[in-house]
Structures are given as structure tokens and as C-alpha cells.
Amino acid sequence: MKLRDEIEPDFETAEKRYPEVLKLILEYTDYCDEHGDEDNKEYKKLEDKLHSMTGKEMSWFNLWEWWEGDGAEHLSFDISLPDPQIVTDITKDELTEIIRRMKTFEVPDPDDLSFKGMFYHYICFGSSYFPDFLKLNFNRYDIKLFQSHKDKNGNYYEYNQEEITDTLWNGGLNNPMKK
Structure with a gap:
């Protein structure tokens, strides 16, 4: 059964955002590998960029140690995917x-x-x-x-x-x- 658009995950928006989100996360990882980020300055910049792109609260995501989770691809997808919304007439x-x-x-x-x-x-x-x-x-x-x-x-x-x-x-x- 197909769900209505307001219930289905918005894959279209996620697909548009995904390449840039993944690129930013991997660039941050490369930066940390080379220079470190002891003061979290670069982390904060990454959070701000991703928040600007998606409107999402980035404190819910572990942008630094993504390899301990599901990997950069799934993290990037979760960040790229718009949050679910309240739907008034669910059947x-x-x-x-x-x-x-x-x-x-x-x-x-x-x-x-x-x-x-x-x-x-x-x-x-x-x-x-x-x-x-x-x-x-x-x-x-x-x-x-x-x-x-x-x-x-x-x-x-x-x-x-x-x-x-x-x-x-x-x-x-x-x-x-x-x-």
C-alpha cells in the first residue's frame, strides 16, 4: 500500500541534500584526521552548515564518531531526510x-x-x-x-x-x- 505524501518519507528532498551532507561529513573527518579539532571549532561550523541546509537540530547526531554508528552514509541520509510531521487525518x-x-x-x-x-x-x-x-x-x-x-x-x-x-x-x- 502506498502512503500519502505527507506520511511517506520525503526521499526526493533527502536525495537532493544527501551528496552535500555526505561530502561535508567526510571532509570534516579528513580534517580531524589531519589536524584534530580539540576546540570543536570545525565541528561547530559543520553543525551550523548542516542546520542551515536542513533546519534540523544537529545535537541529535554524532557527526564526529559516525563510524561507531551505522556509517557516514546512513548518518548523511538521516540528516538529509526531512522530519516526519503531524498528520491530522491518518486512517x-x-x-x-x-x-x-x-x-x-x-x-x-x-x-x-x-x-x-x-x-x-x-x-x-x-x-x-x-x-x-x-x-x-x-x-x-x-x-x-x-x-x-x-x-x-x-x-x-x-x-x-x-x-x-x-x-x-x-x-x-x-x-x-x-x-
Whole structure:
């Protein structure tokens, strides 16, 4: 199921920003390797440039030690991708599709070498885009809905797609315009 544009990640904007963001991060790394940045002057310049380009708060990102995370490519993608927004009229089918994407490992076209194809899997499983969208739009969002739990007998279980969807849907939207 295709989601509406205001729900889908904005791959078009991310693709436009991505090359420059990646270039700036890698240049900063090269600078640090050669000169160091003990006073964080260059780090601050990088933060300011990236904030100007994206409008995002850069303190959420580790621009210096990206190799300890998912790598420069994923960091650059996360910075390039516009943040999710509040959507006033989300349907239960749309919520179900978001949960399906987060819970399954289906890639629409494994041979898709486009920008979207390269980052589709990451957006569903590594990026915070959909968790942030759910947190922003649903009262009952909790990361624990997507984690394993142990019952009183010591057996592990996870909530299924329907249970997560029902919990979020019945908890209501964060947006008071829609009930």
C-alpha cells in the first residue's frame, strides 16, 4: 500500500541534500584526521552548515564518531531526510501499513538501485523516521510495542502487527483535531 505524501518519507528532498551532507561529513573527518579539532571549532561550523541546509537540530547526531554508528552514509541520509510531521487525518489502514513496514523485512524491489531503493530497508528498520512519526501522531506510542518481552514462564514474545495497530489506534491520535 502506498502512503500519502505527507506520511511517506520525503526521499526526493533527502536525495537532493544527501551528496552535500555526505561530502561535508567526510571532509570534516579528513580534517580531524589531519589536524584534530580539540576546540570543536570545525565541528561547530559543520553543525551550523548542516542546520542551515536542513533546519534540523544537529545535537541529535554524532557527526564526529559516525563510524561507531551505522556509517557516514546512513548518518548523511538521516540528516538529509526531512522530519516526519503531524498528520491530522491518518486512517487505520495507513497506520497498519506503517506497522507492517516496521515489522516485516520485505523490500519492494531488491534490484532497485535508485536512491529510494538503496535506503528503503534502512528507513523501515534502522532509521527513526517511522518511530518518530508514530510518537508524534499517536498517544500510546511506546518503543516497547516493537521489542521482545518475557512472560511469567520465561518465554519470549513480541506483539504482532494487529496488536500494535490496535493499541496505537485505540489510544487515539495526538492531534486533537481528529478523534
